[in-house]
Amino acid sequence: MNKPAVETKPNIEVxxxxxxxxxxxxxxxxxxxxxxxxxxxSAVGEWxxxxxxxxxxxxxxxxxxxxxxxxGVCCSASLTGGRVFTGTSSWGLLFMMDGLHYAAxxxxxxxxxxxxxxTPGIFTxxxxxxxxxxxxxxxxxxxxxxxxxxxxxxxxxAYRIAEDTDILLPMMVCYDGFYLSxxxxxxxxxxxxxxxxxxxxxxxxxxxxxxxxxxMVFGIPSFFPKDQGEGCTEFRYKHSAALExxxxxxxxxxxxxxxxFGRSYAGQIEAYRTDDADIVLVATGSVCGTAKVVVDKxxxxxxxxxxxxxRLLRPFPKEKIAKVxxxxxxxxxxxxxxxxxxxxxxxxxxxxxxxxxxxxPTTLPTLxxxxxxxxxxxxxxxxxxxxxxTLAASKGETVEEVTWLSLEx
Amino acid sequence: xxxxxxxxxxxxxxxxxxxxxxxxxxxxGEFGSSFPLYGDARRGAPVVAFVAIDDQRIRxxxxxxxxDCLIVLDSRQKDWPETYKGVKSEGILVVNHTNTIEQQxxxxxxxxxxxxxxQIAMEEIGIPxxxxxxxxxxxxxxxxxxLDSILGALEKTFSGEILKKNIKSAERGxxxxxxxxx
Amino acid sequence: xxxxxxxxxxWFRAGPVLGQPVNEWRYVRPIIKLSKxxxxxxxxLYCPTGCISEEDDEVVIxxxxxxxxxxxxxxxxxxxxxxxxxxxx
Numbered sequence: 001m002n003k004p005a006v007e008t009k010p011n012i013e014v015x016x017x018x019x020x021x022x023x024x025x026x027x028x029x030x031x032x033x034x035x036x037x038x039x040x041x042s043a044v045g046e047w048x049x050x051x052x053x054x055x056x057x058x059x060x061x062x063x064x065x066x067x068x069x070x071x072g073v074c075c076s077a078s079l080t081g082g083r084v085f086t087g088t089s090s091w092g093l094l095f096m097m098d099g100l101h102y103a104a105x106x107x108x109x110x111x112x113x114x115x116x117x118x119t120p121g122i123f124t125x126x127x128x129x130x131x132x133x134x135x136x137x138x139x140x141x142x143x144x145x146x147x148x149x150x151x152x153x154x155x156x157x158a159y160r161i162a163e164d165t166d167i168l169l170p171m172m173v174c175y176d177g178f179y180l181s182x183x184x185x186x187x188x189x190x191x192x193x194x195x196x197x198x199x200x201x202x203x204x205x206x207x208x209x210x211x212x213x214x215x216m217v218f219g220i221p222s223f224f225p226k227d228q229g230e231g232c233t234e235f236r237y238k239h240s241a242a243l244e245x246x247x248x249x250x251x252x253x254x255x256x257x258x259x260x261f262g263r264s265y266a267g268q269i270e271a272y273r274t275d276d277a278d279i280v281l282v283a284t285g286s287v288c289g290t291a292k293v294v295v296d297k298x299x300x301x302x303x304x305x306x307x308x309x310x311r312l313l314r315p316f317p318k319e320k321i322a323k324v325x326x327x328x329x330x331x332x333x334x335x336x337x338x339x340x341x342x343x344x345x346x347x348x349x350x351x352x353x354x355x356x357x358x359x360x361p362t363t364l365p366t367l368x369x370x371x372x373x374x375x376x377x378x379x380x381x382x383x384x385x386x387x388x389x390t391l392a393a394s395k396g397e398t399v400e401e402v403t404w405l406s407l408e409x
Numbered sequence: 410x411x412x413x414x415x416x417x418x419x420x421x422x423x424x425x426x427x428x429x430x431x432x433x434x435x436x437x438g439e440f441g442s443s444f445p446l447y448g449d450a451r452r453g454a455p456v457v458a459f460v461a462i463d464d465q466r467i468r469x470x471x472x473x474x475x476x477d478c479l480i481v482l483d484s485r486q487k488d489w490p491e492t493y494k495g496v497k498s499e500g501i502l503v504v505n506h507t508n509t510i511e512q513q514x515x516x517x518x519x520x521x522x523x524x525x526x527x528q529i530a531m532e533e534i535g536i537p538x539x540x541x542x543x544x545x546x547x548x549x550x551x552x553x554x555x556l557d558s559i560l561g562a563l564e565k566t567f568s569g570e571i572l573k574k575n576i577k578s579a580e581r582g583x584x585x586x587x588x589x590x591x
Numbered sequence: 592x593x594x595x596x597x598x599x600x601x602w603f604r605a606g607p608v609l610g611q612p613v614n615e616w617r618y619v620r621p622i623i624k625l626s627k628x629x630x631x632x633x634x635x636l637y638c639p640t641g642c643i644s645e646e647d648d649e650v651v652i653x654x655x656x657x658x659x660x661x662x663x664x665x666x667x668x669x670x671x672x673x674x675x676x677x678x679x680x
């Protein structure tokens with residue numbers, strides 16, 4: 001019998017998305033961890049607590065009474081100079097909404113994961129991107145990933161970005177709940193030495209630290225040279241400008257990561273077979289895996305189609321996307337959430353706005369497809385439908401602008 | 410790509426069985442992925458696990474609609490028509506059942522393996538944890554994965570006395586499965 | 592658009608769902624040994640489906656609503672409840 005391959009690849013482990021998060025956090029050596037359990041990401045906290053108990057993680061794991069507290073614990077611990085981690089999903093993410101604004105407004109480099117799940121209101125237990133998009137104006141850096149290896153790698157990269165002196169912003173690594181959080185895949189677990197080397201530049205990072213000997217005041221004090229409103233305006237501007245700097249930072253950190261670990265995710269966006277494409281799908285999250293398979297299949301049938309996988313959601317990589325889409329004949333956007341007030345998907349709304357801001361012709365046929373809500377599958381057939389309809393629109397046929405997959409016309 | 414659907418009920422170990430097939434496939438030098446479909450995790454409710462094995466990394470993130478193999482942990486679900494939904498021609502059935510499957514359960518099923526996994530698990534493990542026995546039967550019936558890889562997957566999942574018992578149960582599943590073909 | 596439901600909100604009258612049996616989910620069922628039972632009511636408190644009740648000083652399990660989770664057997668302080676295979680007589 002053949003010798004098991006695992007003996008030659010000792011760093012391969014089959015684990016789900018939640019354990020991938022936990023591995024990444026363990027390897028990043030956080031000082032404080034506070035995770036409150038919620039489906040479908042409870043295992044993140046369970047693994048970290050277990051490893052802390054066993055001694056493979058050396059952090060202070062704080063048992064909190066809710067997500068609002070976990071963000072409070074993380075913000076406070078980070079202000080004292082510690083490296084922190086929390087993870088949540090849906091209800092939990094919304095329960096820490098004030099904390100999200102605190103973390104971003106005070107420029108506290110909290111690293112958090114969110115297992116994307118439907119939001120309250122229509123009671124469901126299933127995946128969608130509704131929660132992730134709902135907090136997009138909190139001022140965080142947000143990335144959304146395609147598979148479990150990318151979860152692990154993105155969390156490690158998140159520390160390099162969030163704690164960088166040029167950035168100092170909280171960062172949220174989003175991954176599809178259920179579809180990734182419960183999915184088992186063989187993953188390459190990086191070596192501790194490599195992660196230490198990758199995160200080593202952060203030792204030079206400088207940030208304000210709160211200590212008992214040198215108390216700080218939060219808010220804009222009376223001795224500030226300008227009044228409160230002007231002070232607020234200045235800090236809002238700086239915050240927004242820092243978010244813009246994330247775009248280049250995520251690209252360079254991705255290159256640094258590749259140099260050590262040999263894996264790259266192309267930074268802000270991944271353009272998949274777009275160079276000679278006539279039409280391009282735009283999507284984010286786990287559906288990109290399925291979309292790549294369908295793109296390959298349609299390419300074999302002679303359809304010139306490509307895919308843009310949007311990794312970075314905040315700041316929105318509008319320049320990169322517009323550059324890829326310049327000169328294309330049709331665009332199809334797949335959304336797993338509903339942007340209320342625009343009656344379309346979030347990514348579609350973002351993309352339309354990006355195209356207009358970047359000066360692409362508004363006549364470019366752009367379609368939106370909403371599917372995969374509350375754990376519905378976005379199937380191979382559905383992705384084929386999106387390509388066929390986009391192709392029809394690119395040839396001048398009249399197609400409904402927004403198609404709700406799984407709803408009958 | 411070979412696709413497998415595991416049918417069971419919460420608490421029967423359908424999800425763990427799916428995971429262990431992936432671990433076994435990876436130990437055999439292949440790629441795999443598995444994911445379950447259930448909402449609220451509760452004992453007793455029907456559970457389906459989707460497994461895919463391939464020589465390349467699995468990029469598809471969808472459920473399994475056209476399985477090459479069905480693993481049925483709950484013998485009653487063997488008689489449900491929806492269990493066989495989408496099964497490919499030349500499909501294989503592995504079922505927890507006391508007797509050899511005499512009647513072809515679906516026109517696309519050409520091979521079946523039946524093993525009294527509940528009985529074996531009660532004898533070897535002492536509780537109705539029959540998913541590991543079913544993995545032995547799966548290895549024997551499909552011949553897609555070596556028994557050694559299955560046992561290796563058990564070693565990665567269990568330890569100590571429980572591991573020994575599960576290894577015995579899986580080995581008996583491998584040996585005692587009763588095959589039929591059409 | 593074709594809709595499957597004629598109302599705007601996603602909450603419904605519970606009538607059709609209430610009383611839906613869950614016995615189809617079961618693959619083991621609880622058997623209670625009345626000689627060991629001291630009517631403490633622990634199982635009734637713990638049962639997630641509420642299918643255990645005391646009738647005429649005797650604990651009764653309504654199997655239509657038992658999903659076979661085994662919590663009662665686990666919690667019984669007198670070990671009066673055992674779970675047996677569904678197919679066993």
